Amino acid sequence: MSAFLKSFAPKSSGDLARIGVMIALAALILFGALRYDYFLSPFNILSFLRYNSMFALIALGMAFVIITGGIDLSVGAVAALASVVSALLSPYSWYAGLAGGICAGLAVGLINGVVITRLRIQPFIATLAAMLAANGTALLLANNQSVSVSYDSGFTVIGQDDFLGFPIPAWIALGAYILGWIFLERSRSGRHVLAIGDGEHTAALMGLKVQRTLLGVYAFSGLLAGLAGVILASQFGAGQPTEGVGWELFAIASVVVGGTLLTGGSGSVGATLAGALLLGMVFNVLNFENGLGWISLSAYWQSVIRGLFLLVVVVLQARLTARSAT
Amino acid sequence: MTMTDTTMKPAAPTASPLQLVSRYGVFVAFLALLVLNIAVTPNFLSWQTLNVNLTQVATIVIVATGMTLVIATGGIDLSVGSLMAISGALAPMIFMGNLLPIDNMALAVTLAFIIPVLAAAACGWFNGFLVTHFRIQPIVATLVFFIAGRGIAQVMTNGNLQVFKNPSFQFIAMGHVAGIPAQVALMVVIAILAYCLIRYTVLGRQIIAVGGNEKAARLTGIPVRRVKTFVYVISGALAGIAGLIVVARNSASDANLVGMGMELDAIAAVAVGGSLLTGGRANIFGTLMGAFVIQLVRYTLLANGVPDAAALVVKAGLIIVAVFIQLRADRT
Numbered sequence: 001m002s003a004f005l006k007s008f009a010p011k012s013s014g015d016l017a018r019i020g021v022m023i024a025l026a027a028l029i030l031f032g033a034l035r036y037d038y039f040l041s042p043f044n045i046l047s048f049l050r051y052n053s054m055f056a057l058i059a060l061g062m063a064f065v066i067i068t069g070g071i072d073l074s075v076g077a078v079a080a081l082a083s084v085v086s087a088l089l090s091p092y093s094w095y096a097g098l099a100g101g102i103c104a105g106l107a108v109g110l111i112n113g114v115v116i117t118r119l120r121i122q123p124f125i126a127t128l129a130a131m132l133a134a135n136g137t138a139l140l141l142a143n144n145q146s147v148s149v150s151y152d153s154g155f156t157v158i159g160q161d162d163f164l165g166f167p168i169p170a171w172i173a174l175g176a177y178i179l180g181w182i183f184l185e186r187s188r189s190g191r192h193v194l195a196i197g198d199g200e201h202t203a204a205l206m207g208l209k210v211q212r213t214l215l216g217v218y219a220f221s222g223l224l225a226g227l228a229g230v231i232l233a234s235q236f237g238a239g240q241p242t243e244g245v246g247w248e249l250f251a252i253a254s255v256v257v258g259g260t261l262l263t264g265g266s267g268s269v270g271a272t273l274a275g276a277l278l279l280g281m282v283f284n285v286l287n288f289e290n291g292l293g294w295i296s297l298s299a300y301w302q303s304v305i306r307g308l309f310l311l312v313v314v315v316l317q318a319r320l321t322a323r324s325a326t
Numbered sequence: 327m328t329m330t331d332t333t334m335k336p337a338a339p340t341a342s343p344l345q346l347v348s349r350y351g352v353f354v355a356f357l358a359l360l361v362l363n364i365a366v367t368p369n370f371l372s373w374q375t376l377n378v379n380l381t382q383v384a385t386i387v388i389v390a391t392g393m394t395l396v397i398a399t400g401g402i403d404l405s406v407g408s409l410m411a412i413s414g415a416l417a418p419m420i421f422m423g424n425l426l427p428i429d430n431m432a433l434a435v436t437l438a439f440i441i442p443v444l445a446a447a448a449c450g451w452f453n454g455f456l457v458t459h460f461r462i463q464p465i466v467a468t469l470v471f472f473i474a475g476r477g478i479a480q481v482m483t484n485g486n487l488q489v490f491k492n493p494s495f496q497f498i499a500m501g502h503v504a505g506i507p508a509q510v511a512l513m514v515v516i517a518i519l520a521y522c523l524i525r526y527t528v529l530g531r532q533i534i535a536v537g538g539n540e541k542a543a544r545l546t547g548i549p550v551r552r553v554k555t556f557v558y559v560i561s562g563a564l565a566g567i568a569g570l571i572v573v574a575r576n577s578a579s580d581a582n583l584v585g586m587g588m589e590l591d592a593i594a595a596v597a598v599g600g601s602l603l604t605g606g607r608a609n610i611f612g613t614l615m616g617a618f619v620i621q622l623v624r625y626t627l628l629a630n631g632v633p634d635a636a637a638l639v640v641k642a643g644l645i646i647v648a649v650f651i652q653l654r655a656d657r658t
Contacts, residue, residue, distance in 0.1 A: 071465070119650050122604070124402075124465075125597060128590065129642035136638030144635065249469060262463050300480035307474020311456075314470070318460040 018259035018271040020316065025278045028285065036288045044284070046167055050159075050235070052280035053169035054079070054228040056273060058247055059254035060173075060180050061221030063272040066255050067184075068217050069197045069264025070116070070123035074130035075225040076247030078108045080240060081138040082229025087147040087239025090155040097155045098230055105226015106219055108134050113215035123218075131248070138241035147239035159234030169231045176224060181269040193217060197264030253306075254279055257313045282309055345655040351648070352599055352615040359622040367629045375625075377507065381499075381575070383621040384509040385568040387614055389588055390595040391520045392561030394613045397596050398524075399554050400537040400605025401457060401464035403561045406592055408475025409449050410569035410585025413442035415479040417570050418488040418579050421495055435494045443566035449475065450562020454555030468558075472589070479581035488579040499574035509571045516564065521610040530608075533557060537605025594620055594641065598648040620644070 032039040058075045065072045086101030108130055115126040149155050161168055184190040192213050195203045204210045228247075233239045252262075258275030260267035286302055363370040389406050396403045419425040420438040428434040449471055456467035493500070501508040524530040532553045535543040544550050565585070573579040593603075599616030601609045623644060627637040 115646060119646070120653060121646060121649050125603060125645060125649050128593065129645045131642075132590065132645075133639045133642035136635040136642070139635035139638070140633065144633075246473075249473060252466075252469065253473075256466060262466060300477050300485055303477030304474050304481060305477075307470050307472075307477060310473060311470045314462050314466050315456070315460055318462050 018268055018274075020320075021258055021271055021274045021278055025274050025281065028278065028281050032281070032285050032288065039284075039288060046162075046170075048280065048284055049170040050167035052276065053167070053173040054231050054235075055247070055250055055254065055280060056173045056276040057176055057224045057228045057231075058251040059258075059272050059276040060176055060269065061224035062248070062251040063255045063258070063260055063267055063269060064180070064184070064193060064217045065123070065221050066252070066260055066262055067193055067197045067264055067267040068214060069200070070214070070217070071127065071252070071262070072112065072218065072221045072225075073124065073127040073248050074108060074112060074134055075221060075228075075251055076244035077131040077134035077138065078105050078222055078225040078244075079229035079232060079247060080242065080244035081105075081108065081134045081141075082226040083233035083243065084138045084142045084147055084229075084239035084241050086155070086230045087149045087233045088141065090153055090233070091150040092153065094154040094157065097149070097153070097233070098158065101230035101233065102223060102226045105229060106223045109219040109222015109225070110215070112222060113218035116218060117211040117214050127218075135241075142239060142241040144241070146241065149233055149237055149239065151237070156234050156237060159231045159236075169235070172227065172231070176227070177269060177273050184267075184269050189213065189216075194265060194267075197266070199265070250279065251276075253310050256317070257310070259317070279306070279309075282306070342655070351651055352612055352619055355619050356615055356622065359619065359626060363622070363626055363629075367626060370629070379621055379625055380510045381507055382625075383617050384507075384513040385571050386588070386591050386595055386617045386621065387513045388516055388564050388568045388571070389561075390592040390599075390613045390617050391516055391610060392557075392564035393589075393592040394596050394599075394601055394608050394610055395520065395524075395533060395557040396464070396561045397593075397601055397603055398533050398537045398605055398608035399557050400540065401554065401557070402468065402593070402603075403450075403453065403558065404465060404468040404589050405449065405453060405471035405475055406561060406565040406568075407585035407588035408471050408473075408479070409446040409562050409565040410572060410588055411476050411479035411581050412449065412482075413446045413566035413569035414573040414579045414584040415483045415488070415581045416442040416445055417495065417573060418490050419482065421492055422488070422490060431494070435492070438495055439498070439570065442570060443563050446566025446569065447559050447563035450558040450560070450565075451555060453562065454558030457558065458551040458554050476581065479584070483579070483581050485581065488573075489577065490579075491577060496574040496577065499571050509575070512567070512571070516567075517610055517614050524608050524610060529553070529556070534606060534608060537607070539606070591617075591620065594645050597645055600648075600652060602652065603649075616648075 038044055058079065062072055062075060082101035082104045085104040086097040089100035090097035112123075112127055112130050115121050115130075116123050119126075158168055163171055184193065192203070192208045195206070195208060196210055196213055200210055229244075232243060254276040255267070255272050256262065256275070257278060258268065258271035258273075260272065282305070283302065286305065369375060389410070393403055393406065416425070417438045420428075420441055421431070421434045423434070428437065453464075453468050453471060456462045456470070457464050460467075497508055498512070499509050503511040506514075524533070532543070532548045533556075535546070535548055536550050536553050540550060565588075568588070569584055572584050595617035596613050597603060597616070598619055599609055599612030599614070601607050601612060620641060623640060624634075624637050627640060628634065
């Protein structure tokens with residue numbers, strides 16, 4: 001755990017931004033706790049975790065992709081596709097639904113990886129095309145409507161039930177983050193991911209298996225998006241072919257807020273989690289404002305505020321980077 | 327990963343087959359689609375079909391022209407769809423008097439053309455400001471308006487649908503100039519202006535130079551910041567115009583839907599049209615053809631009973647093939 005904490009100690013501008021996100025998260029929680037009576041109530045905390053686990057999973061995959069200097073625009077559409085596939089398979093058994101969704105995500109991730117590494121097409125374009133294709137496939141499979149899941153097979157347990165007092169999606173996300181952290185900070189392959197983001201050419205000259213690592217990173221991102229899709233279908237009781245619009249931007253925002261530079265080469269799993277929680281928390285606070293009627297914020301204001309929030313963070317980040325560069 | 331340093335490329339005396347495909351591929355694809363449609367699609371050769379396709383492609387071409395300039399500098403503009411929503415929401419508010427009471431209708435309609443486009447251009451300037459002043463990557467800088475822009479449009483209209491009937495404002499989509507639909511004429515004028523900008527002006531050369539090698543461009547005294555800001559302003563303004571066309575065509579403005587997914591269509595048109603997405607090249611004619619090809623593929627599939635969802639998958643494949651051919655042709 002101390003190594004985990006130590007990974008936030010400032011070494012560069014990226015680390016400064018990482019500390020920033022931790023402070024901002026702590027400040028927001030403190031603000032919420034002081035201002036609202038039920039902010040720290042178990043109900044609010046658990047539903048917050050349940051709902052935000054999907055976004056946290058996608059953000060983790062995105063963090064790895066961005067650390068290699070790439071981007072994955074397909075994650076939202078992949079989650080939608082996976083939610084449809086898992087809903088279609090859910091009548092057979094809960095694990096058929098789970099496996100189906102994960103495999104659908106993994107398949108798109110692998111296609112992304114192959115297109116990027118073999119055809120050498122920029123990640124931006126490759127995953128943009130995958131986004132369109134996954135969106136189209138989801139609509140075709142679902143026949144343009146949402147697909148209800150089977151309630152008999154126990155599939156809904158994945159998204160809706162608790163384990164040891166915490167929502168199962170939160171456990172899944174926690175497990176993924178621990179694995180992701182161990183992989184990035186403690187394994188050789190994780191070092192390779194960072195090295196590739198720093199300079200792909202140099203990494204190749206050093207004998208690293210660049211292509212294979214990149215393929216793995218995109219497959220991982222697809223897999224996590226598939227898992228998020230399974231949770232989506234299970235939680236809302238339906239596969240949603242049109243859901244997931246803008247999720248990729250939420251994930252990118254989480255990663256950026258977490259201090260990972262979009263140019264690749266550095267990044268932190270813990271700070272990405274903090275970034276995802278911070279973005280989710282902003283909405284949670286806004287909903288409390290809404291519910292109590294202090295300021296009557298419509299849903300439309302939320303996206304404006306989300307944009308402003310992203311603006312403040314990226315400008316601050318740019319400032320920090322510029323200052324440490326001089 | 328991708329080599330874009332065009333100065334390193336030796337001048338090939340004869341073009342390889344791949345380079346030929348890259349150079350004329352869009353054109354060939356366009357012709358092939360025309361022939362296929364004439365053979366397969368019922369009633370393809372009709373005034374109606376031409377009209378439908380041209381009016382549908384007009385907004386994509388207008389936005390994609392701005393996108394071509396942004397991409398030529400090595401940037402990207404994800405905010406175009408949201409800026410369309412802002413301008414589309416503003417225009418009816420002005421001539422319906424919801425923003426400020428204007429008695430003179432002619433003045434109100436004139437302002438309804440000008441203010442939304444200026445507002446969108448101002449948003450574009452802000453994008454450029456973030457990119458040049460704070461050195462934020464274009465994809466992140468324009469992400470801000472991608473997220474907030476639609477929200478701003480929704481807040482302005484309270485999320486309500488604005489329905490209107492105003493022939494003089496709707497001229498931009500419904501009217502005809504010398505027998506040509508006004509939006510198509512506008513599309514042609516904008517494409518020609520952009521072509522001339524790239525081809526014949528110093529500013530056009532500077533845009534290409536900035537995208538080709540920014541450091542070299544700065545060292546040779548090109549005002550890189552000003553050039554970059556300019557392309558984002560133009561991209562914003564063109565998105566504003568496209569927003570006006572869409573709401574005028576629909577006789578209604580829905581902030582939730584105007585310009586949805588337009589950034590993808592525009593980027594795809596640029597990619598299929600042969601401009602490198604890493605910058606340093608701007609092919610306006612290619613973008614025009616790219617938009618036409620995308621529109622024709624969609625039309626071909628829909629007219630022959632293939633669902634819209636399958637058209638998305640085909641579009642994805644098309645983008646990959648187009649970009650792949652370009653990259654390979656560049657390397658040989």
